[in-house]
Amino acid sequence: MTATSPRLKHEVKDLALAPLGRQRIEWAGREMPVLRQIRDRFAQEKPFAGIRLSACCHVTTETAHLAIALKAGGADALLIASNPLSTQDDVAACLVADYDIPVFAIKGEDNDTYHRHVQIALDHRPNIIIDDGSDVVATLIQQRPHQIADLIGTTEETTTGIVRLRAMFRDGVLTFPAMNVNDADTKHFFDNRYGTGQSTLDGIIRATNVLLAGKNIVVVGYGWCGKGTALRARGLGANVIVTEIDPIRAIEAVMDGFRVLPMAEAAPVGDLFITVTGNKHVIRGEHFDVMKDGAIVCNSGHFDLEIDLKTLAEKATEVKNVRPFTQEYRLNSGKSIVVLGEGRLINLAAAEGHPSAVMDMSFANQALAAEYLVKNKGKLQAGLHSIPTEVDQNIALLKLQAMGIEIDTLTPDQHEYINSWTSGT
The missing domain is CATH 3.40.50.720 (NAD(P)-binding Rossmann-like Domain)
Structure with a gap:
């Protein structure tokens, strides 16, 4: 673990693991063409310029590509683990050493360390939270309600987290927008089922x-x-x-x-x-x-x-x-x-989590959901919001194109037919 006084800049197992992490991150990137295209656009447009972002995710090779894309988009991003056993230590080391992204995650960390890292994520005073399981959001609401004013919104991609967010909304404590990434078709149909x-x-x-x-x-x-x-x-x-x-x-x-x-x-x-x-x-x-x-x-x-x-x-x-x-x-x-x-x-x-080809679509949703929150700052009501259908379909189309698969499009006559009620048998 490495620290600089008086506040930790990162907390990972061993920075010497970074070369192996970089190799594995590059390997995963071979099957993440959708997120790569999003990252390239983010690098040009900088949609997260001036945005502090705290992400609580499984620190894997695939998550690394999400973090890199967010930073490319101008985000002041910080990453913590969403589960004590899900961190890939070499990936965490690489993100710190090669990409200068603050990471607080160690495989096998105890519960006290995990909860301390949640506090560090909130010390970042995030404008956007990317959450897995809604622990960061729940801690914000329960322990740091004064920071809610800093928050534009949150994204959540786990079933567990969505259940918790719905309960928060029923209890009247979810007073900001939350993007329901988990229920996007290009997430749960593929990530949850095949991944x-x-x-x-x-x-x-x-x-x-x-x-x-x-x-x-x-x-x-x-x-x-x-x-x-x-x-x-x-x-x-x-x-x-x-x-x-x-x-x-x-x-x-x-x-x-x-x-x-x-x-x-x-x-x-x-x-x-x-x-x-x-x-x-x-x-x-x-x-x-x-x-x-x-x-x-x-x-x-x-x-x-x-x-x-x-x-x-x-x-x-x-x-x-x-x-x-x-x-x-x-x-x-x-x-x-x-x-x-x-x-x-x-x-x-015990393994490496979902294959990168699946997480390509899930993390494309995460990245675009965070961008959607920033672009619509102050316009969205409190509560859960679905990923816009056009975003969902565009992710699927980009994935098909990357796989070399073409699909049909409606003819003008077909388009008119399905949008009309006057034509019958």
């Missing part, structure tokens, strides 16, 4: 090296992240069981060919459990009691509350590390439960 699906199983395999074919895999939650996880697990030969609280999503899972059970019935038959709900304690003490010996549980939701690890620890007579990011809890009954990644996002704890 989470692939990277979650990647993290599980790296942590355990178990064969997934033939296993009973219980996917807890069938939102977009759950859909992607279930799809990829089935593709690897697993017998997939889905648990849900939403009847419409449950029907969808059935129609997609998955077995749907209540968690009480899934717990005794599952070999591997993956939580992707955004809610707390969806796997609890009564579920641990009936699980198989050696059952594996992990989480791919944003926070580490989905699995009730406190109750599991109370039931355990011994907890030991059996592999990196893999802990075995030995219970009084003699059986064991294996927990991956301390219950944190397994795709970032």
Whole structure:
């Protein structure tokens, strides 16, 4: 860790890791053509000139490209980690050493350090907050309401964060605009489904090296992240069981060919459990009691509350590390439960997170949402705002062009037809 007196300029594991970080950032950039085009435009137009921006994100190679684009656009940008286990230390070092971006993130940082970094993000007195999970926004509202006057708005790209922002708005404390990046089509259709699906199983395999074919895999939650996880697990030969609280999503899972059970019935038959709900304690003490010996549980939701690890620890007579990011809890009954990644996002704890081709669109949304807030300063009402449809579609079009794929356009006659009510059969 490096500091300058009296205030930290950055806090990363080791600046000597920067060359490796730069190499990996450049590799990721090969599959991020949309964000590259946005960065080039930002460099010319400087939409963030004079703007202080604090970003709370997973510090990965893909996030590096977002941070670089924002700085190219003139932002006085600062970056902290949004999860204690998601930081890639070489990337954090490179952003400091090669791009002069203040970064406060260390893989494995404890909760006190994480919360101190949230305070540092607010010490920056941001005009724009880019948040993952809304911890920075929640801390601002609860502890520093006097700084809200500095704020133009915030962007949020996690399901968990959007749930929290909606609760803030219902309680009357969200008094500024918030861009709902998570619900943009070019975000949740691709990032949540294909990104989470692939990277979650990647993290599980790296942590355990178990064969997934033939296993009973219980996917807890069938939102977009759950859909992607279930799809990829089935593709690897697993017998997939889905648990849900939403009847419409449950029907969808059935129609997609998955077995749907209540968690009480899934717990005794599952070999591997993956939580992707955004809610707390969806796997609890009564579920641990009936699980198989050696059952594996992990989480791919944003926070580490989905699995009730406190109750599991109370039931355990011994907890030991059996592999990196893999802990075995030995219970009084003699059986064991294996927990991956301390219950944190397994795709970032044990692997590298979403592929860069997916994050290209997600971070394009983040960058353009932040620009939208600045361009519309003082014009937007408090509360959640969707990404404009034309922005969403333009991101998709840029991605298609980068992939060398062309699509049809409406003929004048077709355009007139779909905008008219007088033409019939």
